[in-house]
Amino acid sequence: MEAPPLDRKLAAILAADVEGYSRLMHVNEELTLATLTSHRTIVDGIIERAKGEIFGTAGDSVLAEFPSIVLAFNAAVAMQQSIWRANQALPDEVRMNFRIGINVGDVLVKNGNIFGDGVNIAARLEGMADVGGICVTRGVRDHLRDRVDATFEDLGEKTFKNIARPLRVFRVQFDRESDPVLDGPEPRFPYLDDGSDKGTSAQNAEPIPADYRTPDDMQQVEIAYWDSVRQSNDPNEYRQYLRRYPNGKFVDLAQARLENGKPSTEELAVEVAFWDTVRSDGNAAMIEAYLARYPQGQFCDLARLMLAGPGR
Structure with missing residues (x-):
């Protein structure tokens, strides 16, 4: 060739x-x-x-x-x-x-x-x-x-x-703390909220108006973040999630964890095993069975996203 x-x-x-x-x-x-x-x-x-x-x-x-x-x-x-x-x-x-x-x-x-x-x-x-x-x-x-x-x-x-x-x-x-300057729309920085939470390091951050990330990008980042904290015993992990994603898909679950505490290790292990089977199968009936069995489960939002995905 x-x-x-x-x-x-x-x-x-x-x-x-x-x-x-x-x-x-x-x-x-x-x-x-x-x-x-x-x-x-x-x-x-x-x-x-x-x-x-x-x-x-x-x-x-x-x-x-x-x-x-x-x-x-x-x-x-x-x-x-x-x-x-x-x-x-x-x-x-x-x-x-x-x-x-x-x-x-x-x-x-x-x-x-x-x-x-x-x-x-x-x-x-x-x-x-x-x-x-x-x-x-x-x-x-x-x-x-x-x-x-x-x-x-x-x-x-x-x-x-x-x-x-x-x-x-x-x-x-150069001044690293100055506002970035480029032609075109300004980016929004995904971690910065409105600065209302006085307990975070972003309390003095200025809100930035535009966002050039696609919805799929933002959704994948949020899912990855939630997956990293969902099995934590530290309530601060859930508070951090709520600060970072005040309108996120897992807000209700994070708040429930803070109010009611985590399920037992045994209960969690059973649910995780069930979800692993559901996720690998990808069958709509199995996803619906998971939601029926765990209406407040830690994977409910992800299960609903899968049901609402292309071809469903």
């Missing part, structure tokens, strides 16, 4: 990665995945609004290219500012932060993906960035010098693995 053609182009490349992702997964896999899904919704939306194209999304990493250095840089700053704001409503131990590297260089395009030193350098820069920070090459700094509201700290020449020559690296100094 003939090999697919290789194209070359000059591009601004952004590489981002979650700091401490393995540690977060070790602490709580379900909550970490839910947080990553919501944070990635923010990140992907910003990249799209900045006319970027996402090429790689392996696990907790993002690789994107932009038609201009200014667009790539503004997207990176908006990403860090947006994630900082989204983190304010989360407990410290589950907050998720990104490191970002930006390079401009020649890349190879093959089968809808990008390769080459330009990509590798962006990835190495990301590894050098501070938590919640951005690092760039001298070429990026020189192009941006008078075009952006940021300063650049010279870190000197650095040697990178598999890169032939040393490169001068700069740390971007």
Whole structure:
């Protein structure tokens, strides 16, 4: 078979990665995945609004290219500012932060993906960035010098693995707590409520009006979050759910748990076993049988969603 053609182009490349992702997964896999899904919704939306194209999304990493250095840089700053704001409503131990590297260089395009030193350098820069920070090459700094509201700290020449020559690296100094600025509709940060709960870290957060997540995205994040707390013996877990999703699909169940306490371990085990059978079978009659047997069960809302799904 003939090999697919290789194209070359000059591009601004952004590489981002979650700091401490393995540690977060070790602490709580379900909550970490839910947080990553919501944070990635923010990140992907910003990249799209900045006319970027996402090429790689392996696990907790993002690789994107932009038609201009200014667009790539503004997207990176908006990403860090947006994630900082989204983190304010989360407990410290589950907050998720990104490191970002930006390079401009020649890349190879093959089968809808990008390769080459330009990509590798962006990835190495990301590894050098501070938590919640951005690092760039001298070429990026020189192009941006008078075009952006940021300063650049010279870190000197650095040697990178598999890169032939040393490169001068700069740390971007910017205000992470400022409002993100990009053309197009502003995102809504999924964790921030109206600030009415004085017991949360979001008490001083400002509400953000628009939301570019789809209903399916929001539903999946909420389900993943509920699944991570539904077997907890800690009432604070249910209070946190109610703060985060005041109009959520599991609000009645969370409130009932707070008022009446959890069912016994034995009762819970029987219900979970029943639900596992129902979920794997996917039969409408089985779902209805579950709802009849457990009208206030912990999977009732999910069961009703399955009954209301496509083809039902």
